[in-house]
Amino acid sequence: MxxxxxxxxxxxxxxxxxxxxxxxxxxxxxxxxxxxxxxxxxxxxxxxxxxxxxxxxxxxxxxxxxxxxxxxxxxxxxxxxxxxxxxxxxxxxxxxxxxxxxxxxxxxxxxxxxxxxxxxxxxxxxxxxxxxxxxxxxxxxxxxxxxxxxxxxxxxxxxxxxxxxxxxxxxxxxxxxxxxxxxxxxxxxxxxxxxxxxxxxxxxxxxxxxxxxxxxIFKQLRNAYAGEPVQTITRADLLEYINLLYDTIADDLPVFDEQKHVNHMKKYLVYIVQGLDTEFEHQIRRATTGKNFKQTCLTFLDSREPVPVFPPNHSKLFCGFDTLR
Structure with a gap:
């Protein structure tokens, strides 16, 4: 991609x-x-x-x-x-x-x-x-x-x-x-x-x-085929992933432009926020600074609540997967 x-x-x-x-x-x-x-x-x-x-x-x-x-x-x-x-x-x-x-x-x-x-x-x-x-x-x-x-x-x-x-x-x-x-x-x-x-x-x-x-998903599939326990993903796990993604991509940039980086991160977040909170998606789309981006993620993801296993079935990004469930 x-x-x-x-x-x-x-x-x-x-x-x-x-x-x-x-x-x-x-x-x-x-x-x-x-x-x-x-x-x-x-x-x-x-x-x-x-x-x-x-x-x-x-x-x-x-x-x-x-x-x-x-x-x-x-x-x-x-x-x-x-x-x-x-x-x-x-x-x-x-x-x-x-x-x-x-x-x-x-x-x-x-x-x-x-x-x-x-x-x-x-x-x-x-x-x-x-x-x-x-x-x-x-x-x-x-x-x-x-x-x-x-x-x-x-x-x-x-x-x-x-x-x-x-x-x-x-x-x-x-x-x-x-x-x-x-x-x-x-x-x-x-x-x-x-x-x-x-x-x-x-x-x-x-x-x-x-x-x-x-x-x-890769590790979960390996565990499932091996008959081993499959990890349940929480909002806190998702927060860790987003922060690692943000920092890893930022560290790789030859020149760091905060606003451009935040806008780049939104390309990932549109997939990640599907089915979580409408307000989370609304706020993350409007983030313009790294501080605002990370604080928004912290506000909505700082908990041990499990995330939904499935995204919405009829969004523009995920559609029709219920035939495989």
């Missing part, structure tokens, strides 16, 4: 258990593109000990091949092609989810990248641009190129994040693809994660928005 899942965010996730591997923000590849040094830091300065895949987005084949080869000179664990981003500014340029409208060109991209990447090469995709019915054709293409893994966000580009997912399509991919399949979409707690695996038989989970909301 651009400007969200950067190096300091990875550090914070790792402090709470973290995923088995990370994926960078995407390198937005186009003709003449030069590697973004800040995103590259997620690979070169990552001390979590976890593998980090470099994520590409774009549609210009020579540039994608060139950047892939450049990235392989760094200690990345693999190259991942993003076919899932639904942002209009990306799709208009036939990148991300926009590429799903051009399956023949996508086929050529995958062929070129597979030939140029000797190691791990993976893809993250949506089910199609307009309809899940497009997925059959996409699977035919994906299965031809020796992918090392396929991650599936089980919605179309048009559906963005505003519908339930289609787990039956992930299961179809599991039954069809010769590589591991990773399920993505609507995992917000242990039960939704376990149920998505049970419904799809996928080999693993990719978690984005659910991890921003609750960085404990």
């Amino acid at each position: 651009q400007a969200i899942t950067h190096l300091p965010f990875m550090r914070v996730m790792h402090a709470f258990g973290g995923p088995d591997y990370f994926v960078t923000e995407y390198f937005r590849v186009y003709e003449g593109y030069v590697l973004d040094k800040n995103i590259l830091r997620s690979i070169t300065e990552n001390a979590t000990g976890r593998p980090v895949d470099a994520q590409l987005i774009g549609q210009h084949i020579p540039s994608l091949v060139r950047i892939s080869k450049e990235l392989l000179e760094f200690p990345t664990s693999g190259i991942d092609l993003n076919l899932g981003c639904p942002a209009p500014v990306v799709c208009r340029k036939d990148a991300g989810g926009g590429l799903l409208r051009k399956p023949d060109h996508l086929n050529r991209i995958l062929e070129a990248l597979r030939k140029s990447i000797p190691g791990r090469f993976t893809v993250k995709t949506r089910l199609g641009y307009e309809s899940p019915e497009e997925f059959t054709r996409l699977i035919e293409i994906f299965s031809q190129h020796g992918l090392d893994a396929l991650t599936i966000h089980a919605r179309t580009v048009r559906e963005r994040y505003q519908t339930p997912i289609h787990p039956e399509q992930i299961r179809f991919a599991v039954q069809t693809m010769p590589c591991p399949v990773i399920a993505n979409g609507n995992v917000v707690d242990v039960s939704t994660g376990q149920n998505l695996i049970a419904q799809t038989m996928a080999d693993g989970l990719m978690i984005g928005r659910g991890a921003i909301r609750s960085p404990w």
Whole structure:
């Protein structure tokens, strides 16, 4: 997630258990593109000990091949092609989810990248641009190129994040693809994660928005599968997480601008405050200083009251996950 899942965010996730591997923000590849040094830091300065895949987005084949080869000179664990981003500014340029409208060109991209990447090469995709019915054709293409893994966000580009997912399509991919399949979409707690695996038989989970909301989710899932107690998260735990996130990102900035940093933190808080308190969300959106931001969080989170396990089911950020409960 651009400007969200950067190096300091990875550090914070790792402090709470973290995923088995990370994926960078995407390198937005186009003709003449030069590697973004800040995103590259997620690979070169990552001390979590976890593998980090470099994520590409774009549609210009020579540039994608060139950047892939450049990235392989760094200690990345693999190259991942993003076919899932639904942002209009990306799709208009036939990148991300926009590429799903051009399956023949996508086929050529995958062929070129597979030939140029000797190691791990993976893809993250949506089910199609307009309809899940497009997925059959996409699977035919994906299965031809020796992918090392396929991650599936089980919605179309048009559906963005505003519908339930289609787990039956992930299961179809599991039954069809010769590589591991990773399920993505609507995992917000242990039960939704376990149920998505049970419904799809996928080999693993990719978690984005659910991890921003609750960085404990990775450890909780590991504990649940191991038959161990699962931690109950309190408001005080959430306060600790927010403060660590605030300080870790601030410490990583080359130049600290308080107001810009507070505004950046709001990108995380919109996920975190879902379902807590309407007044908390109202006040945090209007915070302009670090002192005001932290005091607002302290006011609403300084207690041992458990936080809701689930966010609201019909918000703009979390929608339709109740089908996995």
